[in-house]
Amino acid sequence: MEDPSRPDVGRRSLLWAALAAPAVAAASTTAVALDAAPASAAGASVRTGRFDEDDPRFAIGVLPDTQYLFDEDSSDPTPLRATFRYLTEQRKARNIAFMTHLGDVTEHGSEHEIELAGDTFRAIDGKVSYSVLAGNHDVRSSTDDQRGDSAYLRAFGPARFAAMPTFRGASPDGYNSYHVLRAAGREWLVLALDWRVSDKGLAWAQGVVDANPKLPIILTTHDLAWSDEAGTASLSDFGRRLWDRFIRRNDQIFLTLNGHYWPPGRTVLKNDAGHDVHVHIANYQDRYYGGAAMIRLYTFDLARKVIDVETFSPWLLDRDPEDRTPLEAENLELTGPADRFSLQIDFDERFAGFAPRVLPEPRPASAVMPRxxxxxxxxxxxxxxxxxxxxxxxxxxxxxxxxxxxxxxxxxxxxxxxxxxxxxxxxxxxxxxxxxxxxxxxxxxxxxxxxxxxxxxxxxxxxxxxxxxxxxxxxxxxxxxxxxxxxxxxxxxxxxxxxxxxxxxxxxxxxxxxxxxxxxxxxxxxxxxxxxxxxxxxxxxxxxxxxxxxxxxxxxxxxxxxxxxxxxxxxxxxxxxxxxxxxxxxxxxxxxxxxxxxxxxxxxxxxxxxxxxxxxxxxxxxxxxxxx
The missing domain is CATH 2.60.120.200 (Jelly Rolls)
Incomplete structure (x- = not known):
C-alpha cells in the first residue's frame, strides 16, 4: 500500500469507508471445519528432519509486502527466490521452524501476477512450512473474507497448505487459516487472518482459539497498526476493531504481525488479562527494489527468555561486496530500533494463565541413588x-x-x-x-x-x-x-x-x-x-x-x-x-x-x-x- 502520512486520511480511509456495510451475521463456532490432510499423510510431504523441534532456540521467518516484485510486466521474483533459498539452506543452522507472509503478495492480484507468485513459492514447498494471507492488493480491496472466488484463493487457498504437517485448517471461505508448529518442545499456533476479516471470520477464529486453549498464538494479518517516523505503532481503524473484538479478549495472543503501512514500528498493548501483547509492523516496499524481499527472522530463545529480531535481504547479502552498488550496500541489512531489537519475555510467566508449566513431581530417594x-x-x-x-x-x-x-x-x-x-x-x-x-x-x-x-x-x-x-x-x-x-x-x-x-x-x-x-x-x-x-x-x-x-x-x-x-x-x-x-x-x-x-x-x-x-x-x- 502507498505510505499514509496521517492515519486518518488518504487511501486507508477510503478503503475503510468501502468496508462500512451491514455486518455479516456471526458464524457459529461449529464452523471450525478443518480441511487439512491427515498428519500421517502430510508428514511425508515436507522434509522436517533438519529442524530440531526440541531445541529451545528456533526462528520464524516473517515476510512482508512483496507486491512490487509481482507487478505485471515489471515483475522480478529473483530477490524472493534468494530469500526462499536462504530459508531452506539455513533451516538447520538457524533452526527455522516456519515462515509467514503478511499479505500484499502482488501489486494488482491479477491472474498473471498471482500465477507468477504461486510458481515462485514452489521453491519453498516441501522444505519449510508457511502461511500466506491476502492483502488489499491481492483481492478486491472493497471486500472482506466473504468475497468468494479469486485468483489469490485458487493459488494460496487451503489446497496449497494441505500437505504441510503444520496446517490444521481454514475458514469455510478459505481466506483465513491456522497452523500449529512444534518448536522448543511445545506447540505454537500461527493464525493468519484476511486483510478484512468478517464477523463470520472472527467467529471462526474464536472457534480456533477455543479448540486450542493451551497454545500460545502469533496472529498475522495485513492491516492492524501504523507507525510514526519514530517507530511508535498505533492501531489502525480496522486494527482497533480486531483488537477490541478479538485480540484483547484472548490472552493466548502474545504477538501480532502486520505489514501494509510503512515505516516499520512496534508497540506493546495490555489485553483484558493485563498481559503484554506485542504489536509489530514490518513493511519495506518503499525501500530499494521494492524491499528486495527482506525477511525478518524472529529468533525465540526460551533459555534466555528473549525474542531476537533481525531484518535483512538475502539477495543483497549474496552479492559480492565489490560488486554492490551504493543502494544495495545501504539496504542489505537494517539495524534501526524498529528493525533489529530484542524482546524480553518470560514465556512461562506470560503463558501461565492458559498453559501453566507442569513441574516435575518429587522423586523418591531410592530413584536417585546410583551405584x-x-x-x-x-x-x-x-x-x-x-x-x-x-x-x-x-x-x-x-x-x-x-x-x-x-x-x-x-x-x-x-x-x-x-x-x-x-x-x-x-x-x-x-x-x-x-x-x-x-x-x-x-x-x-x-x-x-x-x-x-x-x-x-x-x-x-x-x-x-x-x-x-x-x-x-x-x-x-x-x-x-x-x-x-x-x-x-x-x-x-x-x-x-x-x-x-x-x-x-x-x-x-x-x-x-x-x-x-x-x-x-x-x-x-x-x-x-x-x-x-x-x-x-x-x-x-x-x-x-x-x-x-x-x-x-x-x-x-x-x-x-x-x-x-x-x-x-x-x-x-x-x-x-x-x-x-x-x-x-x-x-x-x-x-x-x-x-x-x-x-x-x-x-x-x-x-x-x-x-x-x-x-x-x-x-x-x-x-x-x-x-x-
Missing part, C-alpha cells in the same frame, strides 16, 4: 527430622538423615552466638531437584553468624579418600538482593588443616583439605588437596546468578577434577592431576568452611539436595539430568 552413592541428604520429611512449615526454624540438634543408610547423618549446629532463626526450612527448590524442599541459611559477617550441618565423629564419610573418583552435587540459590559482605563463605567442606595432611604448597596450611566456597565476585571456588601429591588444584566458575537456583557438580575421575554449573563445564578447571581427597577423619559439613579449624561466617542462601557418589558421573546422571 557408588555414599551419602545423600535431602530436606523434605523423608530426610529432615524438623521439616515442616515454610519459614519455620530448624533448631540446633535437628538431624538430616543420610538416606543411603551409610551412617553419615548430619546434625544442625549454630555458629558462635547465632540465633535459631539463622536456619529455616523452606519449600523452595530447584525445579529439577528430587526433593521439593531446602534449607534457608542466614549466615554473615560482623559479627560472624550462621549454622552448619556436620557429620558425627564416627561417620564413614569423614575418612573416605575417593582415590578412584567422586562426584559431589548440590543445589544452591543466592538471595536477591544479595545483601551484605559474604565473601569466601563456605557451601560445603571437610574439616581439618591441610598442613596436618602434610600439604605445604597451598595458600595456607590452615585451610581445609577440601571445600566449595564463594568468592567476593560470587565465583565458585573448589579447592582440594589430593592424596597423591602436595598440591591444591583449584577450580573457578563464572559469577553465579542471584535469585535463581543453580546445580553444582564437582566430578573427579581419579586423574583430574571438573566442575559443572547447570550441566555446563566451567572454563577454569585445572589440568593439574588430582587423585582423591586428603581427608583427616574429621566431619564433613554443609553451610560453612573452617579456617584454622574454626568456622567464621556461615552460608547465606538456600541449599537443597546434596549427594556424594564414589565415582565420576556424567551430566546425564546428575541429580537433575543434563545432556552430555
Amino acid at each position: 557408588g552413592t555414599v551419602a545423600y541428604w535431602r530436606f523434605d520429611a523423608s530426610g529432615l527430622q524438623s521439616a515442616g512449615t515454610d519459614g519455620g526454624v530448624v533448631p540446633a540438634g535437628a538431624v538430616a538423615r543420610d538416606l543411603t543408610g551409610g551412617g553419615n547423618d548430619l546434625t544442625v549446629e549454630l555458629l558462635h552466638a547465632s540465633a535459631a532463626e539463622v536456619l529455616k526450612w523452606s519449600a523452595e527448590h530447584h525445579e529439577g531437584q528430587p526433593a521439593h524442599a531446602s534449607l534457608r541459611f542466614d549466615g554473615g559477617k560482623n559479627p560472624d553468624r550462621g549454622a552448619v550441618l556436620r557429620t558425627g565423629p564416627a561417620a564413614p564419610l569423614n575418612s573416605m579418600k575417593f582415590e578412584s573418583g567422586y562426584t559431589i552435587e548440590a543445589f544452591i540459590k543466592l538471595p536477591e538482593p544479595f545483601e551484605g559482605d559474604h565473601a569466601w563463605m563456605g557451601i560445603l567442606s571437610w574439616e581439618g588443616r591441610s598442613g596436618d595432611a602434610g600439604k605445604t604448597s597451598g595458600w595456607s596450611q590452615d585451610e581445609p583439605t577440601c571445600s566449595l566456597n564463594l568468592s567476593p565476585e560470587r565465583f565458585l571456588q573448589y579447592v582440594v588437596y589430593p592424596t597423591d601429591r602436595d598440591a591444591d588444584p583449584t577450580s573457578w566458575s563464572h559469577a553465579l546468578p542471584v535469585g535463581r537456583w543453580t546445580h553444582v557438580a564437582v566430578v573427579n575421575d581419579g586423574r583430574r577434577t571438573v566442575v559443572y554449573v547447570d550441566g555446563s563445564k566451567i572454563a577454569r578447571n585445572p589440568t593439574q592431576r588430582s587423585k582423591g581427597i586428603s581427608t583427616l577423619g574429621k566431619p564433613f559439613a554443609i553451610g560453612g568452611t573452617q579456617f584454622a579449624q574454626k568456622y567464621g561466617q556461615g552460608y547465606y542462601g538456600w541449599i537443597g539436595d546434596v549427594r556424594i557418589v564414589s565415582r565420576a558421573l556424567r551430566p546425564r546422571e546428575f541429580l537433575t539430568p543434563f545432556d552430555s
